[in-house]
Amino acid sequence: MFPDMAAWRSALTIFHWRAAFGLAVLLSTVAAASINAVDKQTSAAFQMAAAAELASATVEFERLHGQKPGDRSITLGRALTLAGRQPRTERNLLAAAKLLDDLMAGPADALAAEAAYHRTRLVQALAGTTAAEVEPSHRAVWENFPGTLQAERAFVLHAIGRQHAPMSLAERHRELIRLDTQAEALLTRDSPRRMYHLAASTAWARLAGNEARARDHLLVVHALGLADDYGYSNVIARLAEYHRRAGDNHGALRFYREFLERYPSDRRTDMISRWVNRLEADIHATR
Amino acid sequence: MRPVDGLRLAAGLVLGCSAAACAERVLRVAHVNLDPPVRAAFDEVARDFEALRPGVRVEQLPVPLRIYHAWQRTQLVGGTPPDLMELLPSVREEDLVQYYRDLTPELFAPNPHNAGTELAGRPWRETFVTNLGEKPNFIASLLRYYSVPSSVVTWRLVYNETLLRDEFGIAAPPRTVAELAEQCDRIVRLNRERGLNIVPLVAENWKGRALLMGIARSATASLQRALDPLGSYYNWDDEIAAAFLLGRWSFETPAWRDALAQMRAAGRHLPGGFLQLADGDASFKFIQGRAVFFVAVSREFTNLLDQCRFSLGVADLPRADSAGARPIAEGNVLSLANLAIPHASRQPDLALDFMRFLTSQAGNRRFADRSRWLPAVQGVAVAEELASLSPNRAGDPPGFAPWMIGPSGTDMLINRELHTLLNPGGSVESFLAAIGPQWRGSLVGGLRRMQQNNRRLIEQLDVILGARDRLETQSSPVHGDAGSGSAGLFETLAVLELQSAYYDLVLAGAEHGAEAVGIAPLPVAGSLSWPEN
Numbered sequence: 001m002f003p004d005m006a007a008w009r010s011a012l013t014i015f016h017w018r019a020a021f022g023l024a025v026l027l028s029t030v031a032a033a034s035i036n037a038v039d040k041q042t043s044a045a046f047q048m049a050a051a052a053e054l055a056s057a058t059v060e061f062e063r064l065h066g067q068k069p070g071d072r073s074i075t076l077g078r079a080l081t082l083a084g085r086q087p088r089t090e091r092n093l094l095a096a097a098k099l100l101d102d103l104m105a106g107p108a109d110a111l112a113a114e115a116a117y118h119r120t121r122l123v124q125a126l127a128g129t130t131a132a133e134v135e136p137s138h139r140a141v142w143e144n145f146p147g148t149l150q151a152e153r154a155f156v157l158h159a160i161g162r163q164h165a166p167m168s169l170a171e172r173h174r175e176l177i178r179l180d181t182q183a184e185a186l187l188t189r190d191s192p193r194r195m196y197h198l199a200a201s202t203a204w205a206r207l208a209g210n211e212a213r214a215r216d217h218l219l220v221v222h223a224l225g226l227a228d229d230y231g232y233s234n235v236i237a238r239l240a241e242y243h244r245r246a247g248d249n250h251g252a253l254r255f256y257r258e259f260l261e262r263y264p265s266d267r268r269t270d271m272i273s274r275w276v277n278r279l280e281a282d283i284h285a286t287r
Numbered sequence: 288m289r290p291v292d293g294l295r296l297a298a299g300l301v302l303g304c305s306a307a308a309c310a311e312r313v314l315r316v317a318h319v320n321l322d323p324p325v326r327a328a329f330d331e332v333a334r335d336f337e338a339l340r341p342g343v344r345v346e347q348l349p350v351p352l353r354i355y356h357a358w359q360r361t362q363l364v365g366g367t368p369p370d371l372m373e374l375l376p377s378v379r380e381e382d383l384v385q386y387y388r389d390l391t392p393e394l395f396a397p398n399p400h401n402a403g404t405e406l407a408g409r410p411w412r413e414t415f416v417t418n419l420g421e422k423p424n425f426i427a428s429l430l431r432y433y434s435v436p437s438s439v440v441t442w443r444l445v446y447n448e449t450l451l452r453d454e455f456g457i458a459a460p461p462r463t464v465a466e467l468a469e470q471c472d473r474i475v476r477l478n479r480e481r482g483l484n485i486v487p488l489v490a491e492n493w494k495g496r497a498l499l500m501g502i503a504r505s506a507t508a509s510l511q512r513a514l515d516p517l518g519s520y521y522n523w524d525d526e527i528a529a530a531f532l533l534g535r536w537s538f539e540t541p542a543w544r545d546a547l548a549q550m551r552a553a554g555r556h557l558p559g560g561f562l563q564l565a566d567g568d569a570s571f572k573f574i575q576g577r578a579v580f581f582v583a584v585s586r587e588f589t590n591l592l593d594q595c596r597f598s599l600g601v602a603d604l605p606r607a608d609s610a611g612a613r614p615i616a617e618g619n620v621l622s623l624a625n626l627a628i629p630h631a632s633r634q635p636d637l638a639l640d641f642m643r644f645l646t647s648q649a650g651n652r653r654f655a656d657r658s659r660w661l662p663a664v665q666g667v668a669v670a671e672e673l674a675s676l677s678p679n680r681a682g683d684p685p686g687f688a689p690w691m692i693g694p695s696g697t698d699m700l701i702n703r704e705l706h707t708l709l710n711p712g713g714s715v716e717s718f719l720a721a722i723g724p725q726w727r728g729s730l731v732g733g734l735r736r737m738q739q740n741n742r743r744l745i746e747q748l749d750v751i752l753g754a755r756d757r758l759e760t761q762s763s764p765v766h767g768d769a770g771s772g773s774a775g776l777f778e779t780l781a782v783l784e785l786q787s788a789y790y791d792l793v794l795a796g797a798e799h800g801a802e803a804v805g806i807a808p809l810p811v812a813g814s815l816s817w818p819e820n
Contacts, residue, residue, distance in 0.1 A: 043761060049754035051630070052384045052747060057754075076757060084750035086743075110760050114753065121749050125742070128791065149756070153777060157784055164788035166795050166804035191774035195781040202785065206516040207792070209807030227391075227775040228782070229412070230420040234519040241518035245810070265416055267618030267684045268520045 042073050049080060057081050072111050075099050079115070083122055097122055108145065116141045117150035124157065134161055142186060152192035159183065159196055163203035172208055176200065180213075194224040198235075205238070215242040233263050237272070249279045314637050315369035317348040317362075319355045320624055324589050328658035335653060336644050345641060368629040370638040374423035374434040376621075380744055383426060383433050384751075388628040390432045391775070393639060394419070400647030405666060411435075411643065415663055416620070416678065423625050429744070429779055435646050436622030438586065438660040441676050442497050444605065445583045445591060447576060448598040450485065455579065460602035464502055464549045467580075467605045471556040474579055488556040489572050490582035491564035495557045498582045498604060499550045500688040505615050506546035506607035507686025510536065516809055521684035524691040525737065525790070528730040532797035533806060538719050538726075545609035547689070547708060547715045553605065554709040562702055585676040586623060589659040592672065601675040616682035622663065689722075696733030700725050731797065734790045741783045748783070752776045 041064055048057035061077040068074060079099035082092045100122070103115035120137040127133050138158035142151035159179045167175065180200060187193045201217035204210045218239050226232040236259045243251035256276045263269060316329070326349055333345035348369055350358050355375070362368040363386045374387070394412035401407050406414045412432065416439055419425050423434050444460065444467075451457045455474050461467035471487035478485050490498055514530040515522055530536055536543060558564065573581035574594045582604070583591065591599060606614050626645070628638045644650040648666050655662035661669060661676060669677050691697045700722055708718035755773045796804045 043758065046754045046757050046761075050751055050758060052751055054747075054750060073757060073761075076753070080750050080753045084746055086746075088746065111757075114756055114760070118749065118753055125746060125749075128787075156781055160781065160784050160788050164785075164792045166792060166799075169802065169805050169807055172805040191777055195778055199781065199785050202517065202789075205518065205810075206789070207806050209810055211518070211810060227778050230418065230425065231782070233418070233420075234517070237519045238517055241520070245518070263418060265618055265620075265678070265680065266418055266420075267616050269618055270616045270681050271520065271683050 042071070042077065045074075045077055049077065049084075054081060054084050054086075058085065072103055072106060075103055076111060076115060076118075079103070080118065083118065083125075088125075093122060093126065110148065113141070113145035113148040113150040116145055117154055120154055120157075124161075131161070132165070134158070147188075149189060149192070152187050152189055155183065155186050156192045156196045156199070160199045163199060163207070169208070172203075173210075176203055176208060176213075190224050194221050194226065197221045197224075198226070198231075201238075205242075211242045211245060215239060215246070218242070233259065233266060233268075236262070237268060240272070240275070244275070244279070249283055253279050253283075312343050312634060312637060314343060314345045314371070314634065314641055315348055316345060316371040316626065316641070317350055317359070317369045318373040318624055318626070319350055319352045319375070320373075321349050321351060322586075322589060322658075325624075325658045325660065328654045328656075328660075331657050332645050332650050332654050335650065336641055339644070340637075340640070343637065363629060363631070366631050368631050370628065370632040370634055371626045371642060372629055374625045374627045376422050378423050378433075380426055380429055380740070381747060383423075383429065383431075384747060386629055386631070387433050388630055388632075388635060390435070390628070394432045394435070398643045398647055400644045400650065404648045406648060406664075411646075414648075414665055415622075415646070416661075416665055417622055417663070418619060419622070420619050421621065423627070424622055431775075431779075434625035434627040435642060436663040437624035437626065437645055437651070437654055438622070438658070438663050439678065440621040440623050441585045441617055441661065441678055442494075442501065442604055443583055443585065443588075443676060444498075444602045445573070445581045445588070446600045446602065447573070447579050447595075448600040450576065450579050450597070451600065454483070454485075460580075460600055461605050462602070463608040464553050464605050465608050468552045468556070471580075475556075484577060486558070486572070486578050488553075488558075488580045488582075489569035489578040490557055490561060491566060491569040492562055494569065494582040494584070495554070495561040495564075496690070498557075499554050500690060501604045501615065502549050502553055502607050503546040503688035504685035506549050506609050506612045507542050507688075508613035508615060508683045509611035509686070510540065510542035511684070511686035514809065518810070524687060524696065525734065525786075527687045528691055528696070528734060529789075529793040532727070532730055532734075532793055533801040535801075535809060538723065542609070542611050542686075544715055545612070546607065546686075547718060549607040549609055549612070550689075551708050551713065551715065551718075554705075555711070555713070557709065559710075560706075562705065585661050585673070588673065588676060592659070603679060613686075614682035615685045616680055617678040618680055618684075620678045623660065691730065692733030692737065695736035697722075697726065697729040700729050727797075731794060734794060738787050738790050741787045745780060745783050745787075748776055748780045752780065 041060070045057050045060035045064060048060060057077070058081040061074055061081055064071070064074045065078055076099075079096045082096035082099070085092050097119060100115045100119040104112050104119065106112060120134070120141055123137040124131070124134045135158060138154045141154035145151045162175055162179060183196050183200070187196055197217040197220040201214045201221065204217065205214035218235055221235050222239060226235065236255050240252045240255035240259060243255060253276060256272050256279070259266075259272050260269060260276065318329070320326070320329075326347065329347045333347065336345055337343055359368075359372060362372075363382070368386075395410050397408050398406070398411040398414060401409070401414060412419055415436065417424070417436065419432060419435070424436060425432050446460050451460065455470075455477055457470050457473065461470050474485065474487040477483075511522070511527065512520065514527060514535055516526065516530075538544070558569070561569075569578070569581060570583070570587065570591070572578045574591070576597055606612060626642055628635050628642070632638050645654060646664055648664055651662050651664040652667045654660070655667055656670065659670065659673060661673060689697060689701045704718060704721040707713050707721045708715065752773055755776065759773060792804055792806065796806050
């Protein structure tokens with residue numbers, strides 16, 4: 001009756017094996033599709049947050065959290081939207097901080113670095129830009145996540161706070177030098193570097209009255225450029241003025257001419273063109 | 288014909304209507320400029336654009352200024368805004384982020400409608416007569432561009448040439464405050480003697496204020512440079528307020544007192560209570576021939592040309608003639624009819640295309656010629672009759688005026704007490720006595736309010752930056768404004784933090800003294816005297 005039970009068994013096994021494999025493939029495809037769908041939806045939610053559509057992003061992240069509770073990206077999205085929700089409440093901020101702490105306790109990857117950075121932004125937002133209690137939080141980012149973009153940004157924001165903390169003039173001088181040395185070692189990316197050097201040039205000139213150091217920092221900003229075009233016009237004008245005050249008329253002329261080329265209709269253009277005429281005449285007279 | 292146009296044409300034929308009617312895309316543009324020549328100018332530019340883009344119809348929605356803000360907000364919140372909307376300088380940063388497209392990437396690329404002109408290949412941003420450096424084009428706190436101007440504005444002292452010369456025997460308009468005061472005194476005296484019912488000077492509200500601000504800025508130009516802690520030649524009010532709080536200038540500073548005295552010399556001839564006058568009150572009197580001088584903005588000139596039945600003269604606003612006063616350069620002039628694209632526009636690409644056309648040399652020439660407004664684009668010739676309205680770039684960067692840091696600063700205080708300076712019994716002393724008790728508090732309040740605004744923006748930017756970082760880590764393209772990536776956002780954020788940190792220190796210095804908190808004295812600006820005009 002059953003001439004070849006072994007064959008049947010074998011066929012059945014093969015069938016089972018194939019069915020199991022097929023089912024697994026099917027399930028994994030469905031799961032992958034589902035994960036991909038969630039990932040796409042997560043990206044879409046981040047797109048909303050990036051476009052400042054905070055209310056929609058909040059709803060979307062909460063919905064996605066229901067679908068995929070352990071997803072760290074979604075957790076970060078929830079933390080960001082909780083922190084940004086207006087008006088800010090202590091409850092929301094504490095909940096955001098808890099989510100960020102959980103992320104930082106996980107693998108030390110890019111997402112943990114982002115979480116650490118935003119954790120320190122929460123501390124800074126609550127305490128104030130120059131508050132002393134912000135420093136350990138900033139330091140934790142660049143010490144625990146060295147080499148990341150977030151580490152460099154945290155250092156820049158830390159430096160801005162330290163540059164402007166009340167202290168004696170002698171202390172400020174020492175502090176600005178210390179920060180310059182630290183920045184040299186820590187900052188490798190253009191974006192944090194240009195902002196560090198801009199802030200340092202401002203602090204050296206406006207707070208410490210040292211235009212030579214301010215000029216050196218501004219030369220770095222000049223080389224790296226700024227997104228803010230009007231801010232960049234200030235960089236060029238300041239470089240020209242610092243060179244002129246230091247007696248370097250050729251250096252001043254270089255930047256004055258660059259200003260005239262780039263900003264022909266600025267409120268300073270006419271005065272700067274008069275400086276060019278004056279300095280050219282002075283140079284000519286001394287030949 | 289593009290394939291899609293062919294399909295539309297076919298569909299139209301099948302359905303029994305013309306392709307134009309069936310395939311028409313309507314681009315709606317909302318603005319506040321109700322003057323007939325300006326509406327006609329928008330129409331003409333629209334027709335030119337329609338000729339370039341078959342199947343497109345441009346519709347303008349002129350909305351009265353007094354209801355524009357509420358109307359605009361309703362459209363934005365309801366998600367039904369037109370494709371292009373005029374932005375007013377009072378627009379809030381958070382609204383820009385939430386409702387409007389960031390135009391920064393587009394402005395750094397050439398405007399294709401300038402092909403074949405000397406502006407071809409230049410970034411769109413560099414093709415305007417302004418640097419687009421001011422609100423609502425460029426938002427300094429966001430470091431982003433949100434609108435482009437169709438025109439620019441200058442301020443002028445317009446005068447009735449017939450009255451000035453023939454009735455009062457004055458050969459030329461005033462160039463300085465002293466000359467203005469002298470001429471006004473003469474007009475008042477002769478008017479009284481002859482019973483003419485003519486006043487020397489009219490200006491309503493913000494125009495009168497603009498006259499006084501211009502005079503004060505001219506009087507304090509040298510002081511502003513002396514107070515410049517960065518050597519950038521020009522600083523906004525916050526730096527001047529900081530300098531006061533740090534004890535670097537005071538009510539006894541000669542240039543400040545001169546500025547007030549000069550404001551009084553000119554301002555005592557303004558109509559009593561001019562700050563309460565409505566728009567049009569002063570121009571009505573001037574058009575009727577009952578005033579000799581009128582403070583006008585360039586965009587009013589069209590109406591004046593049409594309505595005045597006398598010979599019109601135009602002069603620069605008079606400059607102060609006190610010690611240290613300087614003529615002021617009209618750089619970074621105010622922009623006008625600034626158009627922006629709401630996020631909710633249904634055809635943002637077409638809106639951008641129209642915006643580029645309107646601000647191309649050809650489009651803006653058409654607009655300026657028809658509206659008789661000043662062009663906003665380089666290389667567009669100013670009509671001969673408007674030549675005296677063109678920005679005068681000669682002069683120094685402006686100084687400062689008593690109105691500082693906007694409504695959250697000293698604006699209300701100065702408006703309330705200005706009469707103690709300008710009234711017949713007024714004086715610099717009585718004005719200083721009136722504002723003295725609240726002046727310092729107003730400056731502190733202004734800086735604190737700016738910090739609060741910064742904080743709100745920073746909170747928003749932190750979320751946006753975090754989201755962008757995540758998208759960039761996941762290699763997901765960021766939609767919308769790819770050119771303004773996280774590096775630019777971080778720049779904005781760091782500048783805001785820098786500003787807030789500086790204000791913190793200044794406020795501490797105001798309490799304990801600059802040296803006690805570690806702020807060095809101002810640098811000496813070198814031995815060279817400043818070059819004269």
